[in-house]
Amino acid sequence: MSSKANSTFVALLRGVNVGGKNMINMSSLKASFERLGFKDVSTYINSGNILFKSKESDPRKLEKKIERMLSSEYKLEAKVVVKSYSEMANLAKSLPKNWNGDKAYRFNVMFLRHAIDSEDILNELEPNQEIEEVVVYRPGALLWSSRLCDLNQTSMAKLSSRKPFQQVTVRNLNTTRKLYELMKKMAEG
Numbered sequence: 001m002s003s004k005a006n007s008t009f010v011a012l013l014r015g016v017n018v019g020g021k022n023m024i025n026m027s028s029l030k031a032s033f034e035r036l037g038f039k040d041v042s043t044y045i046n047s048g049n050i051l052f053k054s055k056e057s058d059p060r061k062l063e064k065k066i067e068r069m070l071s072s073e074y075k076l077e078a079k080v081v082v083k084s085y086s087e088m089a090n091l092a093k094s095l096p097k098n099w100n101g102d103k104a105y106r107f108n109v110m111f112l113r114h115a116i117d118s119e120d121i122l123n124e125l126e127p128n129q130e131i132e133e134v135v136v137y138r139p140g141a142l143l144w145s146s147r148l149c150d151l152n153q154t155s156m157a158k159l160s161s162r163k164p165f166q167q168v169t170v171r172n173l174n175t176t177r178k179l180y181e182l183m184k185k186m187a188e189g
Contacts (some may be wrong), residue, residue: 007055008085008187010179011066012111013048013078014169024048024074032073036065040186044179048078049171051182059084060114081111081169085187087140092180094138099145099173106151107173110142116167127154142168 011033013024026043029050033041038052056062059082070076083091091109099107112121119137127133131150136143146154171179 007053007057008183009052009054009059009062010083010088010183011048011050011052011062012081012083012169012171013050013066013070014080015048015078024076032069033066036069042182042186044182045175047175048169049175049179051179051186053186057084059087063113079113079166079169081113081140083111083140085183088180088183091138091141092177095173095176096136096143099143101173104147104149105145106148107145108143108170109173109176110144111169111171112140112142113167 026046029048030041030043033050033052038054041050041052043050054062056065062082063080066080066082067078070078070080095109101107117140121142122137125142127144132144132146132154
């Protein structure tokens with residue numbers, strides 16, 4: 001993989017611009033990332049997805065740096081998950097073939113912070129096998145799906161009250177795929 005690919009990252013901010021809470025203007029956030037010294041900064045949709053390049057190669061160090069900036073500039077104690085291009089490429093390639101965008105289903109990627117990034121996280125979950133499926137653990141993520149009509153009864157709907165959820169940020173299938181495509185263009189460009 002080229003050095004450009006190795007320097008390409010996405011920061012996934014947890015709980016930003018959701019339900020009218022933790023509102024941050026994406027152009028302001030882009031400028032904040034640029035002030036941190038990141039290059040080729042761009043945002044995708046209004047929910048805290050920031051693509052950038054960095055000379056720093058350790059995602060954990062990048063998470064801490066971004067979290068400090070969010071706290072000081074926005075008074076926001078948000079958790080951040082940073083994924084490298086290679087991590088997103090591996091995840092995108094491993095998405096289930098049957099995740100075809102069926103409009104009757106919700107397909108989500110639950111991005112895990114390093115503190116809980118282990119297959120053991122599956123032991124914390126008790127999915128209702130009749131209405132939802134935690135497809136599998138992937139390094140850095142859990143893949144989860146449910147019929148839309150059953151969303152309110154899933155274990156994932158109740159997960160927000162549990163401690164591990166504070167270490168998770170969720171993106172839907174379309175957003176996950178689009179972020180990977182954008183990162184691929186950045187890495188190849």
